[in-house]
Amino acid sequence: MQPPSEHVHWLFATGVLLLALLLLAEAIVGSEVWRRRKWRAYLWPSILFGLGVFMWPVMVLFTNSTIHMLAHSSWAQMMMLAGAAELGLVSGKLKNELWKLCLPAMLAVSGAAFLIHEANPWFYARSAFVHHICGWLLLIGALFPLGAAFKPRSLVYNAGYALVIVGVAVALYTSRDVAPVFGHLSPSAGVAHR
């Protein structure tokens, strides 16, 4: 018995939104203030790592297409890698700051997976539209953590990164299975369904 895919998307949207709000809070108050309590430094990397672990059940239990499996597998691995790298840096286990590049790599690979996942153009159907929103948001948004890796105190880069994640959460919340409106942005996508 599997939950509907929309419920899974909403659950992940909640996790991603939590992640985004923590990032935003850190960007607003600054890392020095945010990390006065040591455990707070572990918060968002742990959530990112956990989201990666919880993506694996989606990969193996929703097997209605190969590309679906591969895309979710890449998201799972990239989230675990980026979360693990940040946890390693925060704990002092990793010394090399280049590990920070795992974050932009995660966004770039995830964005590419969204775009490759969806073969149709933007306005073909709602699902195509949302896939493109997510894909380009992540792909272009990868520039923010990339900039932050070299200018860690930059408010623009840190807040930009957080807002990209907020955008992804909003897009994930738009996944609905039972709904008639805006299901078809193009009549060439076939008759209205659901």
Add this chain to the structure above:
Amino acid sequence: MRRALVVTLVVLAFPGAAWAHATLEQTSPKIGQRLAVTPGEVRLEFDQSVRALANGIQVYDAKGRLVSGAPHMPAGDSRAVTAPLRRLPRGGYTVRWATISNDGHVGRGVFTFGVRVAAPPIAEAYGASGPGTSEHVVRWLYFICLALLTGGLGFRLLVLRSEATPEAERRFYRVAGVGVIGALWVGTLAFLLRAEDALQLPFTAFLYGDLSPFAKATRFGQAFVVMELGFAVVSALVFLAWLTGRNALLWAAFLLSLGLGSGLSLSSHQSDDRSWLPSFADWVHLSAASLWIGGLLSLGLIVWNDRELRRKAFWRFSELAGPLVALVVAAGVYMTFERFPALDDLWSVAYGKLLLVKLALVCLALSWGAFHHFIVRPRLEKPFVARELPKSLAGEATVAVAILLLAAILVDSKPPAKPAPAPAQALAVRR
């Protein structure tokens, strides 16, 4: 700009269709069903509306003859596609389907059913060619990853114990990391290769192939689901152990990875619905071999550069290797008797010949191990022995890895068929 933003938010905020393309929810006949009479039609039901293709449902008998008519969509039901069937004689049948989802993607899939016989396994659907070289190589890589992971963890916990130097610790986490990530990747690849063979689709079409029947209706697929999930947890445990330095997490990862090996046993030839013993023997064989071969590889990869630690580790590993080899041999002998109904199958069928080659390599590895245990171990302090030991260990490990390759080919091959029960026995059972 503001207007574009508002339009985008409105489009996203209002409810719409699902993200995904159409998912096959139900079939008639059911996937893998054994029917007493010929079904009148094949019916596919999806979670959203679809369009039928001209060759959208094709049903083949075991000889590849098409037994279905042109597919059509029942009036008033845009989520279903049906195709009429001729009167089907007794036998196994393969259904290949393709439909266009409303998102424009062409979904494809395959399943089987039987008329008055059990349905053929999906991996043996009409058109599938069975495991080939690439599947042998992938399974071999899977065994190596398991050995690196389970053997590496066992080596760290049972051999190095609390004496691991920071350098050895760093090397151990690299070995275990490669093992667990490899197990996840190679496991996925093995599953996709098996599905691709049954689906018989070109690469771009395979990307939209429905893998659900493989994941849900085959032991191989069920093992894949459990093992992927399990190894994802193991990877998290190994990472957290590295982060926090807690050995308890390594023990949890070790025990879980040992248990996950049973997934291979439960989906192998040894899996027998009548008894748990063959599967258990297979799991013991696999686990002991993983610990032994993984330990050998770890001796080379983890403590290679540290002479003192290598000496201690070699001593302790020798003590552990004896019982492990005994388990490998005992379980292997039991499985050979179980798998070969007649002794001459060993040299008269391809499976038996492969097993003989594997046994020859096992004998070589055991002799090498005995040489290390009885000849080398008492002379470890001698400079010449200490200098040459790594090369000798590398040789033994190479033979062990070659054994894994043969094991991979054997697992993918079919053992000789067991003789049918005598009529008198069958009658007794029926009564």
